[in-house]
Amino acid sequence: MTRVPARIGRLFAASFVAGAILLGGCATLPGSEASRSPRDPFESYNRAMDAFNQALDDAVVAPAARAYRDALPEEMRALVSNFFANLWDLPSAGHQLLQGKPERAFMGLFRFAVNTTLGFGGIADIATPAGIERHREDFGQTLGRWGMPPGPYLVLPIFGPSSARDTLGLVLDFRNDPISYIDSTGTRLGLRALWIVDLRERLLDASTLVQGIALDRYLFVRDSYLQRRRNLVWDGEPPEDDEEEEDVYNGK
Amino acid sequence: MKRFLAWLSCALMLATAFGAVAAEAPDALINRISNEMLDKIKADQDLRAGDFAKIAALADTTVMPHVDFQRMTALAVGRNWRSATPEQQKRLMEEFRVLLLRTYSGALSAVNDQSIRMKPMRAAPEDTEVIVRSEVVHQGREPIQLDYRLRKVDGAWKIYDVNVLGVWLVETYRNQFAQEVSSKGIDGLIRSLSERNRGPDQSKKP
Numbered sequence: 001m002t003r004v005p006a007r008i009g010r011l012f013a014a015s016f017v018a019g020a021i022l023l024g025g026c027a028t029l030p031g032s033e034a035s036r037s038p039r040d041p042f043e044s045y046n047r048a049m050d051a052f053n054q055a056l057d058d059a060v061v062a063p064a065a066r067a068y069r070d071a072l073p074e075e076m077r078a079l080v081s082n083f084f085a086n087l088w089d090l091p092s093a094g095h096q097l098l099q100g101k102p103e104r105a106f107m108g109l110f111r112f113a114v115n116t117t118l119g120f121g122g123i124a125d126i127a128t129p130a131g132i133e134r135h136r137e138d139f140g141q142t143l144g145r146w147g148m149p150p151g152p153y154l155v156l157p158i159f160g161p162s163s164a165r166d167t168l169g170l171v172l173d174f175r176n177d178p179i180s181y182i183d184s185t186g187t188r189l190g191l192r193a194l195w196i197v198d199l200r201e202r203l204l205d206a207s208t209l210v211q212g213i214a215l216d217r218y219l220f221v222r223d224s225y226l227q228r229r230r231n232l233v234w235d236g237e238p239p240e241d242d243e244e245e246e247d248v249y250n251g252k
Numbered sequence: 253m254k255r256f257l258a259w260l261s262c263a264l265m266l267a268t269a270f271g272a273v274a275a276e277a278p279d280a281l282i283n284r285i286s287n288e289m290l291d292k293i294k295a296d297q298d299l300r301a302g303d304f305a306k307i308a309a310l311a312d313t314t315v316m317p318h319v320d321f322q323r324m325t326a327l328a329v330g331r332n333w334r335s336a337t338p339e340q341q342k343r344l345m346e347e348f349r350v351l352l353l354r355t356y357s358g359a360l361s362a363v364n365d366q367s368i369r370m371k372p373m374r375a376a377p378e379d380t381e382v383i384v385r386s387e388v389v390h391q392g393r394e395p396i397q398l399d400y401r402l403r404k405v406d407g408a409w410k411i412y413d414v415n416v417l418g419v420w421l422v423e424t425y426r427n428q429f430a431q432e433v434s435s436k437g438i439d440g441l442i443r444s445l446s447e448r449n450r451g452p453d454q455s456k457k458p
Contacts, residue, residue: 215428231418249326
């Protein structure tokens with residue numbers, strides 16, 4: 001059983017190294033000194049990788065997502081989204097347990113059982129309307145809960161925004177990914193492709209919005225990602241920053 | 253003596269009543285504004301279609317009276333705010349306001365049967381800065397986290413930061429603003445904002 005996830009892990013590592021070499025040559029691109037942040041020491045590499053991902057998205061992923069949106073009505077696409085979300089509910093429940101939240105782990109497991117059976121393999125989400133909400137967890141969040149700081153911001157090839165911690169989490173999560181246990185290569189790759197297209201379709205409006213309101217898309221995405229992940233680690237209520245922020249405005 | 257006590261209790265009752273009106277609790281305030289906004293959006297097709305003038309008018313009458321927008325802009329601009337002239341500060345506030353209205357106007361088309369769920373607030377009575385947490389609940393979907401930072405100014409609570417899905421607005425713009433100012437100055441930042449606001453990809457044309 002471990003054979004398949006290991007191969008995907010290697011594939012992932014290989015694509016990462018390949019991407020790094022590919023972009024090593026142009027690592028001195030835009031990266032402005034002005035925005036240099038302690039959380040982003042590899043900004044020039046990250047910006048180059050971001051440009052690569054953006055080009056890939058413009059050429060392949062976003063057009064596929066738009067075609068998918070045109071081809072299927074919203075109700076059908078919701079079934080696809082539900083199916084993939086339900087698959088991940090099982091590892092999420094495991095992470096709840098690792099994070100010391102047994103009630104949520106139990107509810108997550110219950111949720112998965114109900115949706116998988118009564119929800120026709122997960123395509124119908126009947127647990128959410130019944131008040132059993134989804135709490136999506138992953139290894140990055142678990143490591144964060146255990147006290148590991150996010151480390152430097154990293155833009156991964158294809159996967160996009162991440163951090164040192166979340167990259168480690170991603171590699172570990174590949175071992176839990178239910179899709180990786182499917183033996184037929186064709187089915188597995190097909191499901192992965194559908195999963196990516198489904199994910200991207202749901203982000204179409206958001207990415208258009210960001211294009212319209214960001215002064216610098218890279219910074220907008222980076223600063224949103226880091227906040228969002230911290231928020232997820234703390235289940236929506238992160239502790240206030242210790243560092244005393246300079247109050248540039250003292251009211252009237 | 254009896255009459256004195258009667259008057260005293262009367263005065264006390266009045267004082268408490270006025271006190272309650274003057275300082276509406278921050279979570280009660282957010283709950284009231286959120287529902288007012290939602291009701292008005294649900295009732296008006298033009299708002300959902302992205303009619304910018306109407307959306308701006310609604311925001312100005314419903315939300316803006318409860319926003320310390322100068323503080324919000326100042327925090328997003330960061331330490332450069334102090335070196336800006338009053339005229340530059342005014343222009344920054346104008347452009348930032350349009351940018352935010354554009355940000356949120358696109359989301360209104362998705363409004364249909366959502367409701368607001370307030371989360372319990374942890375605050376001491378003497379606090380002058382609080383975080384109010386809420387969720388947009390939509391039948392059968394995952395709730396959308398929506399939090400606010402408020403500060404008590406002259407006895408009234410004013411919003412100065414908003415958090416959508418864990419991302420604070422001010423923090424998200426701070427580095428972008430700082431980058432613009434350090435490469436092009438404060439006027440450069442004003443120019444970039446204004447170009448963004450009037451750019452070709454201005455969203456939602458009817």
